[in-house]
Amino acid sequence: xxxxxxxxxxxxxxxxxxxxxxxxxxxxxxxxxxxxxxxxxxxxxxxxxxxxxxxxxxxxxxxxxxxxxxxxxxxxxxxxxxxxxxxxxxxxxxxxxxxxxxxxxxxxxxxxxxxxxxxxxxxxxxxxxxxxxxxxxxxxxxxxxxxxxxxxxxxxxxxxxxxxxxxxxxxxxxxxxxxxxxxxxxxxxxxxxxxxxxxxxxxxxxxxxxxxxxxxxxxxxxxxxxxxxxxxxxxxxxxxxxxxxxxxxxxxxxxxxxxxxxxxxxxxxxxxxxxxx
Amino acid sequence: xxxxxxxxxxxxxxxxxxxxxxxxxxxxxxxxxxxxxxxxxxxxxxxxxxxxxxxxxxxxxxxxxxxxxxxxxxxxxxxxxxxxxxxxxxxxxxxxxxxxxxxxxxxxxxxxxxxxxxxxxxxxxxxxxxxxxxxxxxxxxxxxxxxxxxxxxxxxxxxxxxxxxxxxxxxxxxxxxxxxxxxxxxxxxxxxxxxxxxxxxxxxxxxxxxxxxxxxxxxxxxxxxxxxxxxxxxxxxxxxxxxxxxxxxxxxxxxxxxxxxxxxxxxxxxxxxxxxxxxxxxxxxxxxxxxxxxxxxxxxxxxxxxxxxxxxxxxxxxxxxxxxxxxxxxxxxxxxxxxxxxxxx
Numbered sequence: 001x002x003x004x005x006x007x008x009x010x011x012x013x014x015x016x017x018x019x020x021x022x023x024x025x026x027x028x029x030x031x032x033x034x035x036x037x038x039x040x041x042x043x044x045x046x047x048x049x050x051x052x053x054x055x056x057x058x059x060x061x062x063x064x065x066x067x068x069x070x071x072x073x074x075x076x077x078x079x080x081x082x083x084x085x086x087x088x089x090x091x092x093x094x095x096x097x098x099x100x101x102x103x104x105x106x107x108x109x110x111x112x113x114x115x116x117x118x119x120x121x122x123x124x125x126x127x128x129x130x131x132x133x134x135x136x137x138x139x140x141x142x143x144x145x146x147x148x149x150x151x152x153x154x155x156x157x158x159x160x161x162x163x164x165x166x167x168x169x170x171x172x173x174x175x176x177x178x179x180x181x182x183x184x185x186x187x188x189x190x191x192x193x194x195x196x197x198x199x200x201x202x203x204x205x206x207x208x209x210x211x212x213x214x215x216x217x218x219x220x221x222x223x224x225x226x227x228x229x230x231x232x233x234x235x236x237x238x239x240x241x242x243x244x245x246x247x248x249x250x251x252x253x254x255x256x257x258x259x260x261x262x263x264x265x266x267x268x269x270x271x272x273x274x275x276x277x
Numbered sequence: 278x279x280x281x282x283x284x285x286x287x288x289x290x291x292x293x294x295x296x297x298x299x300x301x302x303x304x305x306x307x308x309x310x311x312x313x314x315x316x317x318x319x320x321x322x323x324x325x326x327x328x329x330x331x332x333x334x335x336x337x338x339x340x341x342x343x344x345x346x347x348x349x350x351x352x353x354x355x356x357x358x359x360x361x362x363x364x365x366x367x368x369x370x371x372x373x374x375x376x377x378x379x380x381x382x383x384x385x386x387x388x389x390x391x392x393x394x395x396x397x398x399x400x401x402x403x404x405x406x407x408x409x410x411x412x413x414x415x416x417x418x419x420x421x422x423x424x425x426x427x428x429x430x431x432x433x434x435x436x437x438x439x440x441x442x443x444x445x446x447x448x449x450x451x452x453x454x455x456x457x458x459x460x461x462x463x464x465x466x467x468x469x470x471x472x473x474x475x476x477x478x479x480x481x482x483x484x485x486x487x488x489x490x491x492x493x494x495x496x497x498x499x500x501x502x503x504x505x506x507x508x509x510x511x512x513x514x515x516x517x518x519x520x521x522x523x524x525x526x527x528x529x530x531x532x533x534x535x536x537x538x539x540x541x542x543x544x545x546x547x548x549x550x551x552x553x554x555x556x557x558x559x560x561x562x563x564x565x566x567x568x569x570x571x572x573x574x575x576x577x578x579x580x581x582x583x584x585x586x587x588x589x590x591x592x593x594x595x596x597x598x599x600x601x602x603x604x605x606x607x608x609x610x611x612x613x614x615x616x617x618x619x620x621x622x
Contacts, residue, residue, distance in 0.1 A: 169363035172328055177377035177432055178351045187380070191367045 035253050038246035050236075050247035058224045059232035059248070062140060066228060067208045070147045074204050078155025079197075083189065085156075086163035087171065097160075103152050111149050112217025115142055138220030143228060146214035151204045158200035162193055199266045206259040210252055278341040278435040278468050279304040280325060285336040287320055287329065287492075294320040295331070296492040304341075305466040307459070309479035312489035313515070318472045321489070322438050325470065326355050340435065353436075356429030356467070360441040362421040364413040370424050371409040374399055377432040399427040402461070419450040426458075430465075439471035443478065455482050476516045480504065488512050510620040513546045520547045520590050527584050528552075528564055528612035546618040552592035553613045554580065554602055564611045566590065568604055580604065582612065 040047055050056060081100060085093060103111065117123050119136040129136060136142045170192070174184045190197065212230040219226040227235060229252055236245035280302040287295040295317045302308050310318040323329040325338060327350035338345050345353060364373050372379075374396045378387055387395065400406045403423040413421055422442060429437060442458070443451040459482045462469055473479050479486050480500040488495045488503060488511075496503055496512045507513040514521070522545040531553075557565055566582040569589060578599040582590040592612065594602070604610070 169359050169361060170365055173357065173359060173363040173428075174365075174376065174380070175350050176326060176328075176353075176355055176357045177380065177428070179376070179380040180351065183380045187376075188365055192365070194367070 032253065035246055035250050038242060039250040041246075042243045046243055047247045047250075050244040051251070053244070055224045055227065055235075056232060056244075056248060059227045059229050060251075062143070062225075062227065063209055063229045065140065066144050066147050067205060069144045070151060070208045071201060071204060073144075073148050074151055074155050075197075075201070077152065078159055078200060079185075079190070081156045082159035082163050082193075083185065085160050086166075087168055087189075100153050100156050103150050108146075108150055108211065108213030109217055112146050112214035115145050115149070115214075115218050119145075137218050138222065138226060140226065142218035143215050143226065146218045147208050147211050150211050150214050151207045154204035154207060155197070155200035158196050158203070159193055162196040163189065166192060195266055195269055199263065202259055202262050202266070206256060209255055280436060280468065280470070281337075281339040281342070282321070282325070283337040283339075284334070285321070285324060285338070286332045286334055287317070287324065288332055293492045295324070298492070298494055300487060300494060300497065302468060302470060303485075304468050306484040307462045307469045307471070307482065308485045308487060309483035310470060310472045310487050310489060311474070311476060311479040311515070312495075313474060315491075316489040317492040318474075318489045319440055322440055322470060322472050325436070326350065326357050326438050327353050328357075354432065354434050356432060356434030356437040358422070358425050358429050358437070358439040358442045360444045362413070362418075362425045362445075364421055364424055364428070366413050368412075369409065370400070370405065370411050370413070370416070371396055373413070373424055374428045374431050376428065395431065396427075399431055402430070403427045417450075418446045419454055422446065422454065426461075430467075434467060437467045437469040439469065441472055441474070443475075444473075451478070458482060480516070486516075488515060490515075507546075507618065510544060510546065513618055513620065518549050518591060520549065520552065521545070522547070522587060525586075526614060526617065527566065527587055527590065528614055530617055531613055531615045533615070543619055543621050546620065547614050548616070549579065549591040549593040550577070551614060551616040552590060553598075553615060554582075554592055554594065554604065554610050555613055556602070557609045557611050562611070565609050566611060568606050568608045568610060571604065571606060573599070582610065 039050075051060070081096065084090070085097060116137055118125055119129060119142065120126050121130065121137070123137075134141075136145065170188055171184050174188045179187065209228075210230055211228075212234075215228055216231060216234075219228065219231055221227060221231060221235065223235065229248060233245050233249045233252070236242075236248060280300075282298060282300040282302075285295050285298045286293075298317070298321060300321075310321060312318045320329060324331050327345070327348070331338075340353070365376065368376065375392050378392050378395065381387075396409070397406065400409055403426055405420060405423055405427070408416065408420065408424075413424065416424065422445075426442075439458075443454055446454065455478055458471075471482070483500065485497065486500055486503050487497050490511050495515075496508045498506070503512055503516050507516065513519055524542060524544075526545055526547075564584075566584040568580060569583040570581040572579040573596075576596075577593040578596060580592045580594065580599075582592060584590065590612065602610075
């Protein structure tokens, strides 16, 4: 007993810690530094010019529009799915849970291709859509669809374990006091799951703004029309306009950092600590 | 409002939670559903509330003579108190109690002033008026359960159902709260049913005890009846401590006990308080017992006696009787049974 095992344990700890720090430096800190230093290489003037370029503005607008549609869609789906799964027993529940995870398992490129197959010119619904002059693929509705698909699990996945853990007593209490289903949802279930909900929205938002693969397939890359921020970064990069590419990329990076801050703040507030009293 | 329950069945897969249960709960009484875990008592309570459905069949539940199968949970006017309080953690004590009033349809909903007055009165009733602005997490267990009770009473229930209401509290608070509940019931006279697995609690608080075992009702009666005149071996052993003897009694039987012949294969039950210790008349008799252990801490002295061919016999004596006998460990004694219950298997 005594100092020897403790010393050895310290050695292990030091080795692991060093490994973790090295990994973090190499894979997280270095890219972050690279993004901002490249973005600012030609000075602040060029940095801000990159955002005022019409194509960049259009990309920002499209990204915001997509997110503004995708988040409410996911909110409705996530709350409905989580409520069903957490509070009720029904046949096919396990299947539903697996289905929600599907977008995590599928490569985003394939997700995009699926929508092309469904709604594209030669797709199943292509002729019908064309007859009605509705444009989905290579237009913003396709981008919204692909992004919704990719981000589908985020809110539901956050809510389900949280709502399951809370049990049903409070809902039953509310029902016995005469509350109807909507009153229970809006006055009891959702307020109690508020932090988990916010957490899900933040993650969903980050992913929706940053999605590349699926969107890339359905967007058609029409500059100034169907380019989102990540696509715009790629276009700029491919045109060797590195400082502009990194400037726009820094915007997405900032978004990631803000997400991280909000996420940490929510965790501090106790997304996983607020239990029923 | 009286509650009549007729022929209720409930299965969960192969498990029979309730097996043809019929029961009448008189208006204004406080009834305890007493039984070990898995006896079906909570299931029965939840079925009365409408939180569970009985299996389809001839089963029927009536409130004041009216079938309630078609009445939705939210219209049953049932106040329900959960074991783990089920308070709304994001609402203040005041808002918890006000909830049932705020969710009423617009036309029946009282105004803010009326709600304030009513909630205030209820918080006074449960002695928590100064806690109105607190949140559930800031209250002790006993306080939370009183808030839950005030909340259940806010909708002016016809029936009050309590599911192990004191189960999550520590012993001292539990004792205080159950006496307080009894006094409250004497004030309000709401027909109340509460579930418990604690026989002391059921005996002390309720007007009537319904003893359940394996999905069936074993006995219904006042606390005195089920304690002194149990109708089954299960009830006898469940509502108090008991000595069990198979076939033969290791002592004399008092003439007043009403028990005559000893039957082969019969099972006798004697409460410790009905075992009286006597000095040994002659040594070497079959009925000689040895004092194994003496517990004097408590209002009664508990003595364990060892003998051949049976387990330890527990006797409870008054302090006076104990002094008089002047017992010591290892002393040889014999016993007389004052009251003996016999249940043939």
